[in-house]
Amino acid sequence: MSVNEAKATASGTVSQVLQPIRGRLIGAGTLAALGSMLTMVPLAGIAHIAQLALSQGDAVGNWAQIGGQVWQVLGVSLGCLFLGMILISLGEMIAHLADNRITGHLRLAITRRLAKVPLGWFTSRASGEVKQAMQEDINTLHSLTAHFYTTLGRTVGAALIAVLYLFAMDWRMAIVSLLPFPLFFLFVARATKASSANMQAFGAGMARINNAVVEFVNGIPVVKAFGVEGKAHGSYREAVDAFAAAFTDFTRPLVSAMANAHALITPVAVLGIVLAFGTLFVSLGWITPLQILPFALVAPGMCAPLLLMSYITHDLHNATGAAQRVHTLLHTPVLENLAGTAPLLAQNAQVRVEHLSYSYDGETRVLDDVSFTLKPGTVTAIVGASGAGKSTLARLLLRFFDPSAGRITLGGVDLRQLDTAQLYRHIGFVLQEVRLIHASLRDNIALGRPGASQEEIEAAARTANIHQRILALPRGYDSVIGEDAQLSGGELQRVSIARAVLLDPPILVLDEATAAADAQNEVQIQHALSRFARGRTLLVIAHRLDTVMHADQIILIDNGSIREQGNHAQLLARNGQYARLWALGGYQQAKEKAQSPC
Numbered sequence: 001m002s003v004n005e006a007k008a009t010a011s012g013t014v015s016q017v018l019q020p021i022r023g024r025l026i027g028a029g030t031l032a033a034l035g036s037m038l039t040m041v042p043l044a045g046i047a048h049i050a051q052l053a054l055s056q057g058d059a060v061g062n063w064a065q066i067g068g069q070v071w072q073v074l075g076v077s078l079g080c081l082f083l084g085m086i087l088i089s090l091g092e093m094i095a096h097l098a099d100n101r102i103t104g105h106l107r108l109a110i111t112r113r114l115a116k117v118p119l120g121w122f123t124s125r126a127s128g129e130v131k132q133a134m135q136e137d138i139n140t141l142h143s144l145t146a147h148f149y150t151t152l153g154r155t156v157g158a159a160l161i162a163v164l165y166l167f168a169m170d171w172r173m174a175i176v177s178l179l180p181f182p183l184f185f186l187f188v189a190r191a192t193k194a195s196s197a198n199m200q201a202f203g204a205g206m207a208r209i210n211n212a213v214v215e216f217v218n219g220i221p222v223v224k225a226f227g228v229e230g231k232a233h234g235s236y237r238e239a240v241d242a243f244a245a246a247f248t249d250f251t252r253p254l255v256s257a258m259a260n261a262h263a264l265i266t267p268v269a270v271l272g273i274v275l276a277f278g279t280l281f282v283s284l285g286w287i288t289p290l291q292i293l294p295f296a297l298v299a300p301g302m303c304a305p306l307l308l309m310s311y312i313t314h315d316l317h318n319a320t321g322a323a324q325r326v327h328t329l330l331h332t333p334v335l336e337n338l339a340g341t342a343p344l345l346a347q348n349a350q351v352r353v354e355h356l357s358y359s360y361d362g363e364t365r366v367l368d369d370v371s372f373t374l375k376p377g378t379v380t381a382i383v384g385a386s387g388a389g390k391s392t393l394a395r396l397l398l399r400f401f402d403p404s405a406g407r408i409t410l411g412g413v414d415l416r417q418l419d420t421a422q423l424y425r426h427i428g429f430v431l432q433e434v435r436l437i438h439a440s441l442r443d444n445i446a447l448g449r450p451g452a453s454q455e456e457i458e459a460a461a462r463t464a465n466i467h468q469r470i471l472a473l474p475r476g477y478d479s480v481i482g483e484d485a486q487l488s489g490g491e492l493q494r495v496s497i498a499r500a501v502l503l504d505p506p507i508l509v510l511d512e513a514t515a516a517a518d519a520q521n522e523v524q525i526q527h528a529l530s531r532f533a534r535g536r537t538l539l540v541i542a543h544r545l546d547t548v549m550h551a552d553q554i555i556l557i558d559n560g561s562i563r564e565q566g567n568h569a570q571l572l573a574r575n576g577q578y579a580r581l582w583a584l585g586g587y588q589q590a591k592e593k594a595q596s597p598c
């Protein structure tokens with residue numbers, strides 16, 4: 001994509017994001033333009049009065065003659081000034097109200113969109129990306145919506161009226177007085193071009209320093225413990241030095257060129273040019289000294305809006321990037337439901353996985369033609385080496401993503417025909433990664449059933465073995481994790497089990513999560529799970545659970561395909577991969593338990 005194409009896409013994105021307030025922004029910009037035109041009138045008025053006064057000489061009679069005219073010009077000038085200020089304020093107010101509106105609109109639109117994106121999208125993205133768009137990017141857009149269009153209007157209005165007025169006065173003087181302004185834009189464009197070559201090195205240096213800081217901070221305990229401080233500081237210092245060099249290369253051409261450009265459009269410089277050329281033109285007999293006055297007053301009046309425009313153009317670059325990120329988030333692919341309404345599902349609906357394939361990147365199949373059935377009330381264990389595709393299978397069952405090929409049905413209905421509420425009423429889950437929202441423990445447990453009573457919440461917490469622990473917290477069920485309560489990984493896991501218990505789903509998917517828990521917690525979690533799982537259809541992604549040997553069916557996945565299927569005894573008798581795994585002690589804990597006399 002060429003630079004021009006990229007710019008066109010960026011401005012297209014900005015206008016799409018700002019579409020809901022486009023009319024208001026154009027209105028605000030127009031008011032600001034009209035206002036700024038009117039505020040330039042007093043400058044012409046002063047020039048006019050001065051010309052009148054100086055051309056009439058000192059005689060008292062002459063003053064009496066021009067008095068009326070002076071008052072008239074003064075009145076018109078003041079009127080224009082006040083009206084202009086009112087219009088500019090009105091424009092600013094409309095722009096700020098529009099900004100407020102778009103901020104609310106975008107936050108709501110992003111939230112609505114994210115509610116429809118596959119749950120799997122969240123696991124593959126850092127929450128930082130969403131936070132960046134929701135908070136920082138939307139705030140950055142403020143400079144675009146609340147300030148850019150009104151500033152543009154003011155600059156264009158001031159420039160337009162000044163150019164028209166000065167050319168009406170004298171075209172030769174108009175050309176020389178206005179010369180600094182196009183020259184300013186020329187210098188700025190050249191400076192930006194010169195430094196854009198170093199921009200990439202600057203960006204890379206910045207990224208390197210960010211990584212070095214994270215590495216440095218993360219590594220502090222190890223560094224201190226092993227006494228290699230100098231080494232860790234070394235890579236950080238290198239990154240800082242490289243960044244400093246890139247920064248100098250980036251800013252050196254920019255700073256001096258920008259300083260020159262800005263110096264060119266200071267009121268003093270513009271006035272100097274007007275006076276120098278004015279004197280020359282007077283000596284050439286082209287104009288009279290009095291004709292210099294309008295130029296000396298009006299041309300410097302254009303400096304302030306142009307400088308403001310130049311500063312705000314800097315922010316525009318950031319705002320365009322922010323608008324693009326917000327736009328991307330607003331267009332995140334959502335889960336598409338199949339047409340047709342889903343029939344009511346029976347409580348004992350059966351899950352069938354039919355020729356299921358899945359690929360994260362559209363190339364490598366992580367699951368390939370997997371088919372099996374979860375009969376109501378049975379326990380199925382999925383086993384296999386790390387990276388075989390077990391968790392992916394669990395995520396597909398929970399519709400974190402939709403299959404690349406094949407389908408999963410619940411009671412004969414494709415999952416893509418069910419709405420999420422219906423799906424999660426039937427299939428509950430406890431996954432390795434526990435996600436709690438920033439709310440009380442009560443609200444966290446009742447997440448799927450906000451109307452649940454305190455008794456129901458407590459009963460669920462008891463089943464999950466976490467009730468006593470919650471009561472021991474200073475504010476009990478009102479405690480907020482991270483604020484006034486700290487729970488261990490295993491305890492958080494039990495909170496997530498309580499959440500699943502409260503929903504009382506007939507089918508439960510467990511991505512066995514005991515690896516991170518200590519022995520005490522592991523026992524508690526096992527008890528909680530076996531109490532909860534009783535009588536339900538259970539799918540366990542087994543890493544080392546003793547449910548494996550008691551499961552009704554065990555499915556061994558290898559490299560995304562089902563390699564072996566049967567119960568513990570059948571698979572051992574087969575003497576295949578499962579038997580080898582068993583013999584190797586891959587399921588050591590279960591083996592020990594199976595062999596122990598009690």
Ligand code: ADP
Nearest residue numbers: 124360366384385386387388389390391392393
């Ligand atoms: P298991 O649970 O059996 O350890 P997974 O289902 O987690 O296996 O992973 C199966 C394969 O898919 C692995 O090769 C893994 O690297 C890949 N994978 C898992 N999650 C993602 C993801 N979010 N994006 C891309 N690839 C992934």
